[in-house]
Amino acid sequence: MRRFSRIRPPGLRPPRGLRVRLVVAFLLAVAFGSLLTAGLTFHRARSAILERTEHTAVADLRTQLDSLAPDLPFPPTAEQLRGLTLQLDRAGGSRAWRSAASYRSGPPVAAGSGAPPVPTGLRETVERTGQAAFQHLDRDGHPWLAVGMPVSYADDPRRPQNADKASGLTVYASFPLSDDEADIAALVTAAEAGVLPALALALVPALFAARSVLRPVRQLRSGAERIAAGELGTRLHAEGHDELADLTRSFNTMAATLEKDDAELRRVEAGARRFAADVAHELRTPLAAMAAVTEVLDEDAASGVMPADTADAVRLVSTETRALARMVEDLMEVSRFDAKAAPLDAVQVDLCTLVAKTLQLRGWSDDPRVTADLPAPVDVRADPRRVDVILANLVGNALRHGAPPVAVAVRASGDDAVVTVTDHGTGIAETALPHVFDRFYKADAARARSEGSGLGLAIAYENALLHGGTLTAANTPGGGAVFTLTLPLTVDPDQP
Amino acid sequence: MARVLLVEDDPAVQRGVTLALRRRGHEVEVAASGETGLLALERHRPDLVLLDLMLPQMSGLEVCRRIRESKQVPIIILSARGDEIDMVVGLEAGADDYIIKPAGGELIEARMKAVLRRVAPTQGTGDPTRAPAGPERHGALGVDRTTLMVTKQGTELALAPSELKLLLFLTAAPGQVYSRQQLLEQVWEHSFYGDVRLVDACVMRLRAKIEDDPRSPVYVQTVRGFGYRFGPL
Numbered sequence: 001m002r003r004f005s006r007i008r009p010p011g012l013r014p015p016r017g018l019r020v021r022l023v024v025a026f027l028l029a030v031a032f033g034s035l036l037t038a039g040l041t042f043h044r045a046r047s048a049i050l051e052r053t054e055h056t057a058v059a060d061l062r063t064q065l066d067s068l069a070p071d072l073p074f075p076p077t078a079e080q081l082r083g084l085t086l087q088l089d090r091a092g093g094s095r096a097w098r099s100a101a102s103y104r105s106g107p108p109v110a111a112g113s114g115a116p117p118v119p120t121g122l123r124e125t126v127e128r129t130g131q132a133a134f135q136h137l138d139r140d141g142h143p144w145l146a147v148g149m150p151v152s153y154a155d156d157p158r159r160p161q162n163a164d165k166a167s168g169l170t171v172y173a174s175f176p177l178s179d180d181e182a183d184i185a186a187l188v189t190a191a192e193a194g195v196l197p198a199l200a201l202a203l204v205p206a207l208f209a210a211r212s213v214l215r216p217v218r219q220l221r222s223g224a225e226r227i228a229a230g231e232l233g234t235r236l237h238a239e240g241h242d243e244l245a246d247l248t249r250s251f252n253t254m255a256a257t258l259e260k261d262d263a264e265l266r267r268v269e270a271g272a273r274r275f276a277a278d279v280a281h282e283l284r285t286p287l288a289a290m291a292a293v294t295e296v297l298d299e300d301a302a303s304g305v306m307p308a309d310t311a312d313a314v315r316l317v318s319t320e321t322r323a324l325a326r327m328v329e330d331l332m333e334v335s336r337f338d339a340k341a342a343p344l345d346a347v348q349v350d351l352c353t354l355v356a357k358t359l360q361l362r363g364w365s366d367d368p369r370v371t372a373d374l375p376a377p378v379d380v381r382a383d384p385r386r387v388d389v390i391l392a393n394l395v396g397n398a399l400r401h402g403a404p405p406v407a408v409a410v411r412a413s414g415d416d417a418v419v420t421v422t423d424h425g426t427g428i429a430e431t432a433l434p435h436v437f438d439r440f441y442k443a444d445a446a447r448a449r450s451e452g453s454g455l456g457l458a459i460a461y462e463n464a465l466l467h468g469g470t471l472t473a474a475n476t477p478g479g480g481a482v483f484t485l486t487l488p489l490t491v492d493p494d495q496p
Numbered sequence: 497m498a499r500v501l502l503v504e505d506d507p508a509v510q511r512g513v514t515l516a517l518r519r520r521g522h523e524v525e526v527a528a529s530g531e532t533g534l535l536a537l538e539r540h541r542p543d544l545v546l547l548d549l550m551l552p553q554m555s556g557l558e559v560c561r562r563i564r565e566s567k568q569v570p571i572i573i574l575s576a577r578g579d580e581i582d583m584v585v586g587l588e589a590g591a592d593d594y595i596i597k598p599a600g601g602e603l604i605e606a607r608m609k610a611v612l613r614r615v616a617p618t619q620g621t622g623d624p625t626r627a628p629a630g631p632e633r634h635g636a637l638g639v640d641r642t643t644l645m646v647t648k649q650g651t652e653l654a655l656a657p658s659e660l661k662l663l664l665f666l667t668a669a670p671g672q673v674y675s676r677q678q679l680l681e682q683v684w685e686h687s688f689y690g691d692v693r694l695v696d697a698c699v700m701r702l703r704a705k706i707e708d709d710p711r712s713p714v715y716v717q718t719v720r721g722f723g724y725r726f727g728p729l
Contacts, residue, residue: 285506285576286508287597288506288508288574289511289513290512291512292509292513292600293512294600294601295519295601295602296515296516332578345692349675357688357689358689361688384688388688388689
């Protein structure tokens, strides 16, 4: 089909629908079959009609000659030959032939001027074989039959038996085949008249066959579309035992396997998430009791009433309890993101104000290690609490892993508000760059556990995505690391 | 120094919170269930209730509603459930603030102080010229900053401490628009990034008490895209 379309000019492509192709193929097959049958039948019938005509013409001519030739003196004169043909023409009757006669190699003599010239080919054949011969001719666009017949002495008792039977007299007769032509034309008309109804009738089973093939194909297509759309419960009705029914059954098996695997995956995944959330939640109650008393421990450790070892131990417990509490908080936040249960409480707010507030709350406003470049207000739609989480994590991370000064800058760029947090440390290793936002990822496996939970940057990243923004990490040409947060600048006043 | 009723079923949390608060000079009464909590409320007359939400039998939410039916004592929910929906439901039940466990003694005390401070009269602390004698009139509302009484068409309204403080703050500057972050900082003394659901829930409860039709409020109005304001009437 493809090769076919290549040789066609553009715009004349073969129909692409399976239904049209099936119907056309069916009709072509029917047309071919009926044409072949009609052609063979026509050919046989035409030969039979012509043969019959030839035989009757020869028989008629012979009968006439048998009655007229004995009266002819030999050798006949041209006048006598003309008389013979005149009699033959008269006796021709319904066939209305035009006859001519020749003696030896003399020219054929015809009765009237209406007779067609005797074809040379016919004369030669008759002279060579001494037998009756036929030739079809075309006269004024109409088919004629010419018959040549040598006359013998067979029935003349005056001739010796062993003498040459040929008398030398040859009679030619030609007549139009108009009746036969009409019969043949009727055959053609009948064949033509038969083809169209046959094709029209063939259209019905063709459409029916196309429909019976197309229905399962269409069903399979819509089934595949539904599976692709996530409806894994899709099953198709398979009936019959043909290839398409087998295909439909295979489709159903595939869908069932997919559904089972998908359900299993979801179950495992949901189980894992729920477990993480449950663990974090269950840790909260004992941590709540411990966290409430960390300050009591700190005070007593600092008061000097305890032995030095005990005071150290108490401080350790207090510090690690706070770290554990922070980590449990971060785990809860991560499991909220995983469960898609993290709400975005966005308001219209100036990003510079948010940055200034975050630095102030964390005690970084007066910290010489942190500088802020907040030239002009940049209005964004954002959740202040979540932006605070992002900024606090980025600045805290830069202070822990980079080197001061840490520079925070806010600017508007196109449709985005951009915050960059740049440090002046040694930067992030190339191999670590793609993983800095992974959970619990440590760029240096040998490095001691830092005060962060290992989830800070992952949470910052999720928070940026929740805003429809991005968070990326890179290295500056100077060697430090730079984290870039972009938030969309869209202004939507329909929210308090 | 405040008298605190802690309604909490977990013994470790009971001991931890009691220890931390007693260290800071507060008097703590513990109830291990909602039912005993309601009884202790009558018997001890605490200044403030610290309420866990997940309690055996009667839930913390139910306890909160029961207390609010008759009392304006400040209630702070102390819960391990930190999801937004838990917080909103707790606040709608009438709590004044919400602390997610685990929390240090310092934070708990800071929240307690903020809640207790908001019900103290403004006398002596502010500008003397800002303390007018007698109630202010705002439409059908009467607000008396000295006696801390709010009336509507002469009938006294029973407002929870956070509701009263929010109303006093907003009526001090009618027409002035405050963002939710600002209200959180000023009224609840949370950090700028505290949960603004506190403000929304409190506004909703306040409207239910002072508005004729809470769905089309005239006193506490929403300014879309920014926050809330009182009036203009």
